[in-house]
Amino acid sequence: MNLAGLLVNLRITAGAVLVVMLIALGVAIARGRHDGVDTVWGLGFAVIAVVGLIVSGSGWLVTALTVAWGVRLAVYIQLRNGRRPEDPRYVALMKRVTGNPHWYAFRKIYLVQGVIMWFVSWPVQAAQYETSPGPLTWLGVVVWAVGIGFESVGDWQLSRFKADPANKGRIMDRGLWRYTRHPNYFGDACVWWGLYLVACQHWIGALTVLSPLVMTFFLTRGTGKAMTERAMAGRPGYAEYVQRTSGFFPLPPKPEGTR
Template structure:
């Protein structure tokens, strides 16, 4: 099957799934399902391209396994949140902004179907790779995938534990990886996309694999990731989150900075939940 036909099939499947998701959110007033469908759609596109694009078997099998497992893990994690929690604050904000207009939500869902295609482009580069068998690039790709997916999974679990404790309502998670980055889940999600850059080495369209980390960084840093998440955090956590912003790196993990001298939250006691020695359960 030609590449345009395969891409068109991926888009059609995503568009139908997003239309079903729009109907689901209309009945339940929870637009968080769009994230579940996006993750499943991108992961599903890895399987689709591995099956339908004609090139070496080894990179296609690797793509199906790594891309499929990544999408399955992320979609399941997001589904548990959608199923068990109220609508995410970002989508409640959109619902208020659009005054519940379902036409706006439908267009939003269909825009996410297009983004499924955009984020599937690195998979095409891998699927077209004629280099078969084990290589140093393949081993490096698997190492990056393992580290990134494990890191994102750890960050997600730490955040889920924190959110599950009612005592943490209105407060900011600073436990585990969240001590070193305000968005460690986003960081590992971003580094995960370098997997396909490495797997695509030798492909005639290897350059296309760079769409993954470049586009993902742009979305996380400036469009739909950090800006929306932090705006919601400031609305719900106020000064606690401002303190977190002043002391903790935004994306790339590093050691936290000292609080500024006039910071009203800089002093904590050993018994305070904000103390480094305090026992915490782990979101944002």
């Protein structure tokens, strides 16, 4: 692995992330809402992967995996958010503005997400400097495939459920949602552990383990599972759903009345 080249790559992709986030902020100012940054989350990883591919001249496999995941997620979120008003998270955040609102939004939303995005992408960038695929490469591809399958199918099932007026006010507990309350977040975690395994073909790639750990933390303890469950806590039937359904890893549902 070319360590010097990887370090140069990290600096260039940091600049690319800054440009992406500044463009996202400009679009948000023009639109008058900030939830577009959720779409940029997936697209940003795709940009990092493509820039890394151009700089490194290698890593087609890991680039393709990252772009496929990022573009799918971005399209799904954009279609979902396009039918909704502004995300309450960003409404609440912007109510706490001190000073220039655009500078405040950049610091509190775009810069934070950009730094996290860049750090989480380290395994992808490391894998782009590996020239010899091996067993861990293909194991990583399998884990990635399981992850994007769970995420894609879970999102599709939830979208169909919500589109049916008969399901208004009901809890989604069908399909993959019968085995885990968060098939989308579980799938997301698998994707990033799969990409990390691809990077682990070289010991330098293995050192990027904090990247999937950070992603998993946000999915389980931060803006993913934990935030979703706080928002759902008061919904009728949700407490019973929690009792019988695994919180993250897919497991057979518990029989009714058990804890």
